[in-house]
Amino acid sequence: MAEEFEPKIVAFLCKWCSSAGSDLAGVSRMEYPYNVVPITVMCSGSISPLYILSAFSRGADGVLVSGCHPGDCHYIKGNFYARRRIALINKLLDFIGLEPQRFQMSWVSAAEGTKYTEIIKDFVKELKPLGPQTKLGRDL
Amino acid sequence: MQKVLTKKSLPQWVKKLLSYTIYTPVEEDDHWNFVATDNPEDINLDYPLTTLSPKKIIFPQREIFLEFCDSTEGNPEVKEVLPAEKSAVIFGVRPCDAKALTFTDKVFGGDFKDIYYWKRRNQTTLVGISCNTPPYTNCFCVSVNGSPYSKEGLDILLTDLGDKYFVETYTKKGEKLLNLAKGLFKSPTAKDKKDLEKIRIDSKKKIKRQIKNIKKIPPKLKEMFDSPFWDEESMSCLRCGICTYLCPTCHCFDINDEITSSSPIKGKRIRTWDTCQFPDFTMHSSGHNPRPDKASRLRQRILHKFLYFVDRYQNYQCTGCGRCISLCPVGIDLLEVLDKVRDYGS
Amino acid sequence: MVSLEDLKKEAKQILKENKVKYIIGYKKSTNGLMPVPAFIKEPEEVEKLVWDPTCVFNLTRYLVDEKRRKTKEKEPDERPVGLVVKGCDSRAINILLQEKFINREDVYLLGVSCENTGVLDEKKLTKKIKGEKVKKVEFDEKDNFIITTQEGKTKIPAKEILANRCLECKANFPVIYDVLLGEKAKRSIDNPFESIEKIESLSTEERWTFWKKQLDKCIRCYACRSVCPMCYCDECVADTISFAVTADTTAEEKAQKIKWVEKSPVSSENFIYHMVRAIHLAGRCIDCGECERACPLDIPLRFLNRKLEKEAKELFGFEAGFDPDQPSLISCFKDEDPEDFIR
Amino acid sequence: MDPNTYIPKLAKITHIKEEVGGARPIKTFRTQFFENNNFSFKCGQCAMLSVFGKGESMISISSTPLIKDYLQFSILKMGRVTSSLHEKQVEDIIGIRGPYGNGFPVEKWKRKNLIFIGGGIGLAPIWSVLNTALGKREDYGDLTLIYGARTSKDLVFKEELEELRKKMTVHLSVDVEEPDWKEFVGFVPQNVLDKKPSPKNAIAVTCGPPIMIKFVIKALEDLGFKDEQIYTTVENKMKCGVGKCGKCNIGIHYVCQDGPVYSWAELKKLPQEY
Structure with missing residues (x-):
C-alpha cells in the first residue's frame, strides 16, 4: 500500500503568543500532527511576503502565519499591519491559482495551546487530499 | 543543389523528418515564437519575425554545466551535464537570424571551444525562408552586408514562389534532409529560376530602413x-x-x-544570458x-x-x-x- | 481639447524663464507609431513636442534617473524638472511624493488631460491598419478615433484600439499639476475591474494554467521593472548582487545576501519575481500599464497589479495616488479591516 | 572531442596561512590536484577557483611555475566565493580550472633589471614573477621590490619578505606612521619617487589598487620610464575565463584572455573601463 501523504507545513509563529502557544501544547503533552516546521519570528507584522513565497518555493505544502489576537500585540499594532499584508498575499496566491487551503492565518495566544493543536490538525486534514504542492516549488 | 517543392508537399517532407525535433514559428498571444512540434501540418513559413531568434535554441537562456553534491564527508561529486543528443531542424529561419549564428560561431569557437554551443549547433539543421517582403517594419539587413535571401549560416533556403518553394541546399546537413524525401523534390524549370531572380531583386528594394555610409x-x-x-x-x-x-x-x-x-550542498552550475x-x-x-x-x-x-x-x-x-x-x-x-x-x- | 500649441507655449515660457532644468515630454519617433520621450533643454526645441492619443509612455520613470544623477553631482542644479503628465502619470507623482522619493518642488508638472478618451494600444492599432503608416490620430468626441494614413482617413471606435488600462480608467485627468491643459472631464465606467473578473471567474486550476503559461514565457529582461516609476529600489530581490554595495560593505554582508530569486528563467523563479513585484506594488501601482506594454512577450502583467488594486479598494477602501498625504496601503490599518480569513 | 573548458578539476587544500587579519583579511592557500592533469602555467596567469554552491572566482596564481608540486593563491576576503574560501580548512576540496590569461612576458625580460612595485594584495601576482626571476637569478639583472600596505599588519608574506632581503633589494612602506616602523611612511607612489629606481635597462611591474597603479605609473613616468617599460595587471569581473561571457570586455580585449597583464603602452590604447 502506498504511504499516506504527509504534508509539510511551515508555520511562522509570533514569539510572544503563537510560539508560546505551541510550546504550551508541547509541555501539556497535547497530541498534534508532526507535520509542522515552526519558525519563530518577533511579530507577525515582521513577516515579509517573501518569506511566505520562499517557504512555498522550498517545498512547503502549506504555510501558516500565526500572531497575537488584535489588541494583544507586544508591539501594539504589528498584527494589524500583518492582517492587511497577509490579506493581500492571500488574495494574490489565490489569484495565481494556488489552492486557497494551502495558506492560512490564525490568531493564537500564549494560553491557547488547544486552539493551536486544533488549527494544525485541521490544516493537515485539509492539505492531505491536495497532495504535494508542486506549483511554486523550485524547478531549478 | 537547387530543387523545387510544391507547398502542398511541405507537410509530407516534414513527415519524413519526424526523427528530428522540429521547430516552427508559432503565434502566441501577440507575438511569434519558435516552438517544437511533431505535427507536420504546424509548419508555418508565412510569418513576420519571432520575438526571440533561433539563438534561443542553439544558445538557450539557461544551460546546465554541471551538477554538484558536496557533503561534509567525502569528496564533492561533480558531474558534467551535456545537452541531450537529439538532432533538430528549425523551419522558417530568417536569413538575418541564421547569419547571426555565424557570428556566435566565432565567439564560441576559437582556442576554447564551447562544447555546449557546438553540440547544439552541430545537431541542428537550419531551414531558412527568404524574406520576399520585409517581415518587420524595422528590417535593415541590406545595410549591414546582409540580404533578405542570404545563405550565410543556413543549411537550406526556401523561397516562396507562390504555389511552391524554390529549395537551395548549401551543406551536407541540408542535402541529407532532402534525401530523406527524394521523390518530393523536382528540378527547377527555367521559369522557376527566372521567378526567383525577380523576387530577389524586388525583395531587396522593399527594405525601407537603412544606414547610409x-x-x-x-x-x-x-x-x-x-x-x-x-x-x-x-x-x-x-x-x-x-x-x-x-x-x-x-x-x-x-x-x-x-x-x-543546503545540507548536503546540492545544486547545479548554470549559465544564463546576461547583458x-x-x-x-x-x-x-x-x-x-x-x-x-x-x-x-x-x-x-x-x-x-x-x-x-x-x-x-x-x-x-x-x-x-x-x-x-x-x-x-x-x-x-x-x-x-x-x-x-x-x-x-x- | 488639449491644444498642442498651448503645451508648446507653456513649455517655452518656463524654459525661457529658467524655471526648469529641462522638460520631459513626447516627440515623434523615427521608426514607429508611438512618440518617444523628448528631453528638451532649449526654448527653440519645444517645436519638437507632440501631444495626441499615441503619447503612451509614463514619463515619471525618468524622475528616478534624475534623482540618481542628482545625488552624484557635486553642485546639483536645484531647479525642478518639467514633466508632461497624463492622469495616470500624475498619480505616480503622488505616490513618489507620498513616499518622499521626490519633493513637490523637484517637479513642474504640465498636466494634460485625456478628457473623454485615453491612449492607444500600439498592437491593437497596428492590427487595424495593417502596417500602414499613421500620419495623424484624432478623437472625434463621439467615442471614435480618426486615423489618417497615406490611404486616407479611417474611423475606429475608441473601445477597439484604446489601451486596456484606459478602458478601465476613471481618472483620465491629472490630479496634481502646475498647469492643466484640457478639461477635467470624468468618464463613466460601468465596471473598472472587468478584465480581472474574467480571470477571477476561472477555477483555481484554470487560473494556475493561465499564469503558468504566461509566466513561463518570461525571459527576465526586467523591462517591467525598468519601466515602472515605482520600481526605484537600489536593492531588488531579483538582483544577484546589491547595488547598495559601497567600499565599506563588508565581505560578510555581501556573502550573506540571500539569493531569494535565482537567475534561471524557470517557472518557480519567474513566479517569485513577479509575485514579489506585484505585492511590492500593492497600493502603489497606479495602473499606467507600462509593465505590460514593455513586455516583449506579452505577459499580461497588469492583471497582477490590478488584482491587488481591486482588493485594496474592496477590502480597505484604498485607492492609490489620489492624495500624497495619505499613509501608504500597508503602513496603515483600520480596526475594522476584514479578518474573516483568519482562524 | 574538445575538452569541456567549464568543468573544474578537483584539488585539495594542503596548506593555509593567515597573512592579514582584521576587517579585510587575506589568506594564502596551497592546493594540489587529485589527478595529475598537466596544469602548466606562466607567471601572471590566473585560475578560476570554485566553491561548489557558492560559485567561481578568478584568482591570480601567486606561486612560481618553477614549483610543480602545488599552486598557491593569496586571497582577500571580498564577496561570496572568497568568504567561503576563507572558511575552508586544510584537506577541504575546491575546484580549479584554468590557467587563463596571457601572463608576464618574462622571456623578453632576460638580462634586464626588474623593479616590482606592489600595494596590499597586489603582491600576489608579483610574487609569482618575482620568485620566477629569483629561481633563474642568472637570467636577470638587479631585482628590486617596492611594496607597501595601509599598516604593517596589512603586509602579506611578512616572513618571506624578511627572507627576501637576503636575495634582493626590498623597500617596504606603510601609509600612516606607526611605532617601531623604521622604513618609509607614505603611499607606495611616494616611496617610488623616494627610492628613484633607474629606468636604464629596466622593467617595472606594478600591481595593486587602481588608484595606486595610476599614481605609480605617473611616478615612473616622472623618473623617465617609457610606456613599454611599465607593466601592470587589470582586473575586471569575470565569469567564463575564455573570452566568451563578455563581462571583462574592454575595447577589443577580453581581460581574461588578452590580459590581465598589460604594458602601459598597450593599456593606454584601451578604453578606461576597468
Whole structure:
C-alpha cells in the first residue's frame, strides 16, 4: 500500500503568543500532527511576503502565519499591519491559482495551546487530499 | 543543389523528418515564437519575425554545466551535464537570424571551444525562408552586408514562389534532409529560376530602413568614446535587457551556482544570458563599477557591435533584424543613433 | 481639447524663464507609431513636442534617473524638472511624493488631460491598419478615433484600439499639476475591474494554467521593472548582487545576501519575481500599464497589479495616488479591516 | 572531442596561512590536484577557483611555475566565493580550472633589471614573477621590490619578505606612521619617487589598487620610464575565463584572455573601463 501523504507545513509563529502557544501544547503533552516546521519570528507584522513565497518555493505544502489576537500585540499594532499584508498575499496566491487551503492565518495566544493543536490538525486534514504542492516549488 | 517543392508537399517532407525535433514559428498571444512540434501540418513559413531568434535554441537562456553534491564527508561529486543528443531542424529561419549564428560561431569557437554551443549547433539543421517582403517594419539587413535571401549560416533556403518553394541546399546537413524525401523534390524549370531572380531583386528594394555610409561609423566611434553624445542618447534608456536578450548576435552570459539542497550542498552550475545593459554585469565585488551609468552601457552596446567586433572579426555584430528597434520600450532607434554617430561633429 | 500649441507655449515660457532644468515630454519617433520621450533643454526645441492619443509612455520613470544623477553631482542644479503628465502619470507623482522619493518642488508638472478618451494600444492599432503608416490620430468626441494614413482617413471606435488600462480608467485627468491643459472631464465606467473578473471567474486550476503559461514565457529582461516609476529600489530581490554595495560593505554582508530569486528563467523563479513585484506594488501601482506594454512577450502583467488594486479598494477602501498625504496601503490599518480569513 | 573548458578539476587544500587579519583579511592557500592533469602555467596567469554552491572566482596564481608540486593563491576576503574560501580548512576540496590569461612576458625580460612595485594584495601576482626571476637569478639583472600596505599588519608574506632581503633589494612602506616602523611612511607612489629606481635597462611591474597603479605609473613616468617599460595587471569581473561571457570586455580585449597583464603602452590604447 502506498504511504499516506504527509504534508509539510511551515508555520511562522509570533514569539510572544503563537510560539508560546505551541510550546504550551508541547509541555501539556497535547497530541498534534508532526507535520509542522515552526519558525519563530518577533511579530507577525515582521513577516515579509517573501518569506511566505520562499517557504512555498522550498517545498512547503502549506504555510501558516500565526500572531497575537488584535489588541494583544507586544508591539501594539504589528498584527494589524500583518492582517492587511497577509490579506493581500492571500488574495494574490489565490489569484495565481494556488489552492486557497494551502495558506492560512490564525490568531493564537500564549494560553491557547488547544486552539493551536486544533488549527494544525485541521490544516493537515485539509492539505492531505491536495497532495504535494508542486506549483511554486523550485524547478531549478 | 537547387530543387523545387510544391507547398502542398511541405507537410509530407516534414513527415519524413519526424526523427528530428522540429521547430516552427508559432503565434502566441501577440507575438511569434519558435516552438517544437511533431505535427507536420504546424509548419508555418508565412510569418513576420519571432520575438526571440533561433539563438534561443542553439544558445538557450539557461544551460546546465554541471551538477554538484558536496557533503561534509567525502569528496564533492561533480558531474558534467551535456545537452541531450537529439538532432533538430528549425523551419522558417530568417536569413538575418541564421547569419547571426555565424557570428556566435566565432565567439564560441576559437582556442576554447564551447562544447555546449557546438553540440547544439552541430545537431541542428537550419531551414531558412527568404524574406520576399520585409517581415518587420524595422528590417535593415541590406545595410549591414546582409540580404533578405542570404545563405550565410543556413543549411537550406526556401523561397516562396507562390504555389511552391524554390529549395537551395548549401551543406551536407541540408542535402541529407532532402534525401530523406527524394521523390518530393523536382528540378527547377527555367521559369522557376527566372521567378526567383525577380523576387530577389524586388525583395531587396522593399527594405525601407537603412544606414547610409556605414563604413564611416567604426572610425567615428573610435573617436567618440569620451563624447557627451552618449549621455544625450542614453537619456531615455531604461536599462532593461530587451535590446540584448532579443538580439540574435548578443552572446554575453553569466554563470551561477544554484542550490537545490543546503545540507548536503546540492545544486547545479548554470549559465544564463546576461547583458551589458544591466548594472551588475560589470560590477566588481568591491562595488566598483567600470561601466557605472546608462551612457557607458549604451556606448558599450554600440561600440561592441560596430567597432570592437569589427576589429576582431571583420564584421558588424548586427544582422539588421530590427528587433532592438521595434521592441525597445522607449523607442531608442539604433539606426537613428548610428546616423547621428556618422554625422557627429560635421 | 488639449491644444498642442498651448503645451508648446507653456513649455517655452518656463524654459525661457529658467524655471526648469529641462522638460520631459513626447516627440515623434523615427521608426514607429508611438512618440518617444523628448528631453528638451532649449526654448527653440519645444517645436519638437507632440501631444495626441499615441503619447503612451509614463514619463515619471525618468524622475528616478534624475534623482540618481542628482545625488552624484557635486553642485546639483536645484531647479525642478518639467514633466508632461497624463492622469495616470500624475498619480505616480503622488505616490513618489507620498513616499518622499521626490519633493513637490523637484517637479513642474504640465498636466494634460485625456478628457473623454485615453491612449492607444500600439498592437491593437497596428492590427487595424495593417502596417500602414499613421500620419495623424484624432478623437472625434463621439467615442471614435480618426486615423489618417497615406490611404486616407479611417474611423475606429475608441473601445477597439484604446489601451486596456484606459478602458478601465476613471481618472483620465491629472490630479496634481502646475498647469492643466484640457478639461477635467470624468468618464463613466460601468465596471473598472472587468478584465480581472474574467480571470477571477476561472477555477483555481484554470487560473494556475493561465499564469503558468504566461509566466513561463518570461525571459527576465526586467523591462517591467525598468519601466515602472515605482520600481526605484537600489536593492531588488531579483538582483544577484546589491547595488547598495559601497567600499565599506563588508565581505560578510555581501556573502550573506540571500539569493531569494535565482537567475534561471524557470517557472518557480519567474513566479517569485513577479509575485514579489506585484505585492511590492500593492497600493502603489497606479495602473499606467507600462509593465505590460514593455513586455516583449506579452505577459499580461497588469492583471497582477490590478488584482491587488481591486482588493485594496474592496477590502480597505484604498485607492492609490489620489492624495500624497495619505499613509501608504500597508503602513496603515483600520480596526475594522476584514479578518474573516483568519482562524 | 574538445575538452569541456567549464568543468573544474578537483584539488585539495594542503596548506593555509593567515597573512592579514582584521576587517579585510587575506589568506594564502596551497592546493594540489587529485589527478595529475598537466596544469602548466606562466607567471601572471590566473585560475578560476570554485566553491561548489557558492560559485567561481578568478584568482591570480601567486606561486612560481618553477614549483610543480602545488599552486598557491593569496586571497582577500571580498564577496561570496572568497568568504567561503576563507572558511575552508586544510584537506577541504575546491575546484580549479584554468590557467587563463596571457601572463608576464618574462622571456623578453632576460638580462634586464626588474623593479616590482606592489600595494596590499597586489603582491600576489608579483610574487609569482618575482620568485620566477629569483629561481633563474642568472637570467636577470638587479631585482628590486617596492611594496607597501595601509599598516604593517596589512603586509602579506611578512616572513618571506624578511627572507627576501637576503636575495634582493626590498623597500617596504606603510601609509600612516606607526611605532617601531623604521622604513618609509607614505603611499607606495611616494616611496617610488623616494627610492628613484633607474629606468636604464629596466622593467617595472606594478600591481595593486587602481588608484595606486595610476599614481605609480605617473611616478615612473616622472623618473623617465617609457610606456613599454611599465607593466601592470587589470582586473575586471569575470565569469567564463575564455573570452566568451563578455563581462571583462574592454575595447577589443577580453581581460581574461588578452590580459590581465598589460604594458602601459598597450593599456593606454584601451578604453578606461576597468
